[in-house]
Amino acid sequence: MKTTSFAVVTIAVLTFACVATADELKLKIATEGAYPPFNSIDASGNLVGFDVDIAKAVCHEMKATCSFIAVPWDDIIPRLENNQYDLIVASMSYTDARAKRMEFSDSYYRSHSAFAGDPNRFKDISPAALKGLRIAAGSQTIQSEYLQKAYTESTIVLTKDQPEAQKLLQAGEVDLVLADSIDLLTFLQAPESSKFDYVGDPVTNDFLKSSAHITAHKGNHALIAKVNEAISQIRLNGTYDRINNTYFPFSIY
Amino acid sequence: MTATTKGFQISMAAAGRLLIGFVLLYAIIAAGFSIVFLRKIENDARYTQEQQLPLVMSQNRNAIKVERLASLARSIYLAKDRELERQLQLQTHVLAQSFTLDENNELAKGVLDVGASVKKIVAIREQVRKMDSGASAAMDPGIRADLEKQALEIYQNAMRITDKLSQSMISDAAVLAYGMSGDIQRTARMIQIAWIIILILPVITAVGAIYIVARHIISPINSAIEGLQSIDRYETRGFKLRRPLFRELSTIYEAIEAYGRVSHDLLRTNSILQALSEEDGLTTLANRRSFEKRLEDEFAKAMGGETDLAILMVDLDHFKSINDQYGHQMGDTCLKMTANVLRSVAAERECHAARYGGEEFSVVFPGCSLQDAIAEAEKIRLSISSLIIKTTHDEVIRITASVGVASVRSATFQGSAELLENADRALYLAKHSGRNIVKALPSSGRTDLKSIPA
Numbered sequence: 001m002k003t004t005s006f007a008v009v010t011i012a013v014l015t016f017a018c019v020a021t022a023d024e025l026k027l028k029i030a031t032e033g034a035y036p037p038f039n040s041i042d043a044s045g046n047l048v049g050f051d052v053d054i055a056k057a058v059c060h061e062m063k064a065t066c067s068f069i070a071v072p073w074d075d076i077i078p079r080l081e082n083n084q085y086d087l088i089v090a091s092m093s094y095t096d097a098r099a100k101r102m103e104f105s106d107s108y109y110r111s112h113s114a115f116a117g118d119p120n121r122f123k124d125i126s127p128a129a130l131k132g133l134r135i136a137a138g139s140q141t142i143q144s145e146y147l148q149k150a151y152t153e154s155t156i157v158l159t160k161d162q163p164e165a166q167k168l169l170q171a172g173e174v175d176l177v178l179a180d181s182i183d184l185l186t187f188l189q190a191p192e193s194s195k196f197d198y199v200g201d202p203v204t205n206d207f208l209k210s211s212a213h214i215t216a217h218k219g220n221h222a223l224i225a226k227v228n229e230a231i232s233q234i235r236l237n238g239t240y241d242r243i244n245n246t247y248f249p250f251s252i253y
Numbered sequence: 254m255t256a257t258t259k260g261f262q263i264s265m266a267a268a269g270r271l272l273i274g275f276v277l278l279y280a281i282i283a284a285g286f287s288i289v290f291l292r293k294i295e296n297d298a299r300y301t302q303e304q305q306l307p308l309v310m311s312q313n314r315n316a317i318k319v320e321r322l323a324s325l326a327r328s329i330y331l332a333k334d335r336e337l338e339r340q341l342q343l344q345t346h347v348l349a350q351s352f353t354l355d356e357n358n359e360l361a362k363g364v365l366d367v368g369a370s371v372k373k374i375v376a377i378r379e380q381v382r383k384m385d386s387g388a389s390a391a392m393d394p395g396i397r398a399d400l401e402k403q404a405l406e407i408y409q410n411a412m413r414i415t416d417k418l419s420q421s422m423i424s425d426a427a428v429l430a431y432g433m434s435g436d437i438q439r440t441a442r443m444i445q446i447a448w449i450i451i452l453i454l455p456v457i458t459a460v461g462a463i464y465i466v467a468r469h470i471i472s473p474i475n476s477a478i479e480g481l482q483s484i485d486r487y488e489t490r491g492f493k494l495r496r497p498l499f500r501e502l503s504t505i506y507e508a509i510e511a512y513g514r515v516s517h518d519l520l521r522t523n524s525i526l527q528a529l530s531e532e533d534g535l536t537t538l539a540n541r542r543s544f545e546k547r548l549e550d551e552f553a554k555a556m557g558g559e560t561d562l563a564i565l566m567v568d569l570d571h572f573k574s575i576n577d578q579y580g581h582q583m584g585d586t587c588l589k590m591t592a593n594v595l596r597s598v599a600a601e602r603e604c605h606a607a608r609y610g611g612e613e614f615s616v617v618f619p620g621c622s623l624q625d626a627i628a629e630a631e632k633i634r635l636s637i638s639s640l641i642i643k644t645t646h647d648e649v650i651r652i653t654a655s656v657g658v659a660s661v662r663s664a665t666f667q668g669s670a671e672l673l674e675n676a677d678r679a680l681y682l683a684k685h686s687g688r689n690i691v692k693a694l695p696s697s698g699r700t701d702l703k704s705i706p707a
Contacts, residue, residue: 110351110354111351111354112347112350112351112353112354114346114347114350181346181347181350182347185343185344185347188343189340189343194336194339197339197343198343198346209353209354249321249344249348250317250318250321250344250348250351251314251317251318252351253314
């Protein structure tokens with residue numbers, strides 16, 4: 001009788017110990033899935049792209065088990081605030097307004113916005129020159145915010161994601177698209193976009209310089225600290241460069 | 254003999270506390286220095302990690318990107334294919350733009366120049382292609398060559414810019430790395446010097462402490478021990494102790510010196526007491542006890558060495574009547590005068606005179622025959638009888654003495670007491686022979702009265 005109870009206790013303790021050690025970090029990560037080459041859904045329905053690979057590498061460094069979910073851009077911040085996932089890895093640019101709602105990690109790449117359109121029609125991209133024209137940008141992006149602020153005389157067409165904006169350009173429904181230059185590169189390199197190009201000289205406007213970050217719930221400093229540590233680790237151990245090189249011909253860090 | 258108390262002195266306990274305080278203070282200072290230095294290293298490391306290393310990395314990254322830009326420009330120049338040129342130009346555009354993200358205006362300007370050059374090359378190529386497709390026959394080889402020349406010049410210029418940029422990137426990185434290693438070296442040297450100082454000081458202090466212990470503790474203790482030993486040896490000369498640095502030691506010194514004084518006084522008192530115990534108070538001759546001891550010693554010596562030994566017993570005649578007639582004080586004077594007579598004999602030859610008791614005196618003559626002793630006794634008797642003792646009333650007192658002589662050779666004696674008894678009987682004989690006379694018993698030892706010829 002005594003031996004039995006001792007065995008039961010031992011098994012219970014061992015089980016508890018196993019559960020305790022198996023209690024590793026489990027994270028749910030949201031991305032948009034409509035922002036190639038950073039994040040998109042491939043033919044078999046899997047999330048792929050630079051953001052997704054970086055997120056996987058960061059998870060590996062943090063020894064976390066991660067699951068991914070695709071969330072429309074407009075919903076991505078509110079649903080984080082509703083605790084539906086732990087992190088957003090979706091080329092999130094830093095803005096002061098967003099920083100009030102989320103915790104930002106160190107940046108994992110930097111980029112620049114550019115206009116794309118018919119190079120024969122447009123040379124000048126000043127607000128005055130683009131007066132009365134239709135310009136598309138993804139809704140709730142730094143580009144749409146900038147357009148609404150600076151190009152008040154133009155018609156700003158907000159789209160739910162980047163592919164939609166690009167389709168509008170191809171269909172001739174808008175004259176120009178303002179988007180991330182790396183994102184546009186993929187679009188412009190496609191054969192069906194051959195008549196479009198970057199329009200205007202490279203813009204050195206500070207507002208259009210952007211950096212991409214991983215974000216977490218407001219106040220979750222501990223998780224962000226782990227993420228930062230993981231980002232610097234993948235930068236140092238070559239993982240970042242390997243991922244970078246599979247998507248881009250040069251370093252975007 | 255006394256340790257002087259003036260001048261600098263410190264208690265050993267205070268010195269110990271001072272030393273502990275110094276060690277603590279030193280440890281705190283050393284720890285403080287270490288913390289400051291370690292913090293400096295930490296800050297330097299953090300600065301290197303957070304500022305310099307990213308700078309070196311970004312220089313390195315930019316150098317690679319410039320190389321990439323140069324290779325894109327080269328590819329565009331060599332492509333001569335519209336679609337390839339377009340792809341490459343798009344890449345060049347994004348790459349060139351990415352340089353504007355770093356706060357390096359010189360670099361951004363150079364890169365944008367290269368981007369513009371690339372655009373020009375593409376434009377020239379497009380122009381050539383249009384001419385080719387439009388009217389191939391009308392194509393002037395001169396214009397074509399001129400355009401190609403322009404494209405080459407633009408390309409070469411772009412290459413010069415990228416070469417210059419990558420050179421400066423690489424040398425900037427090298428300068429940064431050199432600066433970083435220099436900083437580390439300087440910090441390391443500072444720490445090295447600081448630690449040498451930190452380690453040397455305790456060594457110097459330890460040597461100083463050993464010196465102080467040897468000079469101010471061990472050597473004073475040794476001289477204190479020497480002082481005690483000199484007291485042990487009954488050395489009457491006082492020992493001199495150097496004033497010690499430590500107050501506790503000077504307390505010990507004072508105790509030792511006081512002990513020395515006390516034991517010196519005690520020694521002197523002892524010798525006085527011993528003298529008093531062997532002396533007759535009135536005449537200052539040896540007393541009976543010391544006479545008997547002396548006699549015993551001389552008797553043993555005579556028996557052992559087979560040498561001669563004679564003794565006298567001198568008794569003043571009618572002394573009681575002198576006392577009665579002139580008072581005890583005059584009696585004492587007579588006794589003192591007699592003692593002086595005996596003392597003067599003692600000054601001439603080896604003998605020991607003593608007051609045996611009352612008006613009776615005794616003299617020991619070591620190595621003296623009976624005949625010689627009788628001669629000495631006769632001298633004594635004469636001297637005493639010729640003494641003129643004046644009273645306070647100017648009356649003259651004359652005294653005489655009877656003397657009994659005995660020698661160890663005149664009979665066989667078992668002990669000094671028997672010899673003494675023999676001399677006593679000779680004195681008795683002298684008393685009975687009319688006083689003021691010297692008598693010795695005949696050598697047979699019998700008590701027969703026998704006159705010795707004078």
